[in-house]
Amino acid sequence: MISQYHVKLVPGDVAPYVLLPGDPGRVPVVASYWDEAREVARNREYVTYTGTYRGAPISCTSTGIGAPSTAIALEELARVGATTFVRIGTCGSLQTRARVGDLAIFDSAARYDGASRLYAPLEFPAAADHAVVTAAIDAARSLGVTHHVGTALTTDVFYTPQEGVAFGGYEQSWAREVYEDARRQNALAAEMESSAVMVLTRVWGLRGGAMAVVSDDVFEMVGETGPFDAETTFDVGAAQMERLARVGSETVRVLAGRDAARRTS
């Protein structure tokens, strides 16, 4: 098989278990916590490393920002043999109980993206695989990382058209209360890729899940503090990334161990 069009991977290049950060710059950082790792492909926003983490085969591929580029990564990774997908990203909290530095484990996502609805209508749920959710909880627990389980608000816009956020004060009425309503719906945090990961894996009969470290509070970001400036308000420091990489890799190890136990029983 010739290599996949965008991610430049062929069968054998990736493990069945793939971590999915958005930022290509984070892939080598994630891989630095493994036993061993090598870069297997690099093209556009897609960087892939493959290796082993505490004995478990593991890969990490960046998706770029947003559901469209993520859907392409999922399609091509599935074609070369990936079966279990775990998004590892950052998010903005919608609930006061989820603080900056905590980990959000997403068991589902609200589908304010475009790509997933071209695969399945909005009625269809963006729900994570149960085994991935429980493995993520167990991984966070074993590493002592404060975590919350809940629904992601996945949207296609970072600069939401609301006052103080979008350029030039551009505003739309639908956006005015979208975060407040999501908070009332008990949604946990906002980010930009989880819905596509969950919908695509579910329709294919593969496994998907997602987790994200909280880098900001959405309501503080759009609050009285003046214009939104991600550079100064987001906390995506090295400690946050290490926590995310460790829990993500540990989630894969837990899943791989349980899969192996199931095969032999």
Add this chain to the structure above:
Amino acid sequence: MSVQYHLKLAPGDVAPYVLLPGDPGRVPLVASLWDESREVASNREYVTFTGTYRGVPISCTSTGIGCPSTAIAMEELARVGATTFVRIGTCGTFQDRVRNGDMAIFDSAARYDGASRLYAPLEFPAVADHEIVGASIAAGEALGYPFHVGTTRSADTFYAMHPRPGSSFNDYWQSSWRDHFEDLKRMNVIAAEMEASVILVLARIWGLRAGGIAVVLDNVLRVSGASGEFDPQDQFEHGGDEIERLARMGSEIVRIVAERDAARDPPRRELDVNPT
């Protein structure tokens, strides 16, 4: 607090754990498997029994058919202290791997209902609490029942949306129905029923817990076959021990959830939702 308007229940009448069948006639049947039980209310399609099952407090309330009456049952049960909801019902399937008599465990639902979208927009997921899904898998394994975990399609119609004329009265049909079942099959949806979506959405937005199981009575695509004729009385597989197995598995799920709740340190916070 006076009794709830439709269910005729007051605080203290129900356990935190409630089984939700659709049919009021099944409530006493479910309760007959418990250590002890009593009827605490009966009004319209809503019948409630409360008791204990293998030492665990448990209730069973019928919802009637469909999401509107189910949403009313959820609202009023939550007001009198229910925190954990497990739908127990019957369903059809879209998948050939799922056989009649198998159990479907719902980890999520496709929202082809009206009531749930009046609570939250369609973008919002109808997803079960992972603790209920985990307990359902454990119950299925312990009882040795064949089961499948996946998405159900919850719709507001029983007789509509079939691929060919014949399901609705007088051969009424719409072209938008033609590919509905095949599309759901391709989306890997395992079941068709009429209540799960609203149960999952309401529990989630309130910070409560919900899940659901259903016993499979028919293959929707086979039943809606070449002729288009639809006769559930003949085509559904009733009459065995399906409902008893459903009742037993539902009660076992409650027992497992209750035991895991009790074992938690610190004990589980019942309401994990922010004040608004």
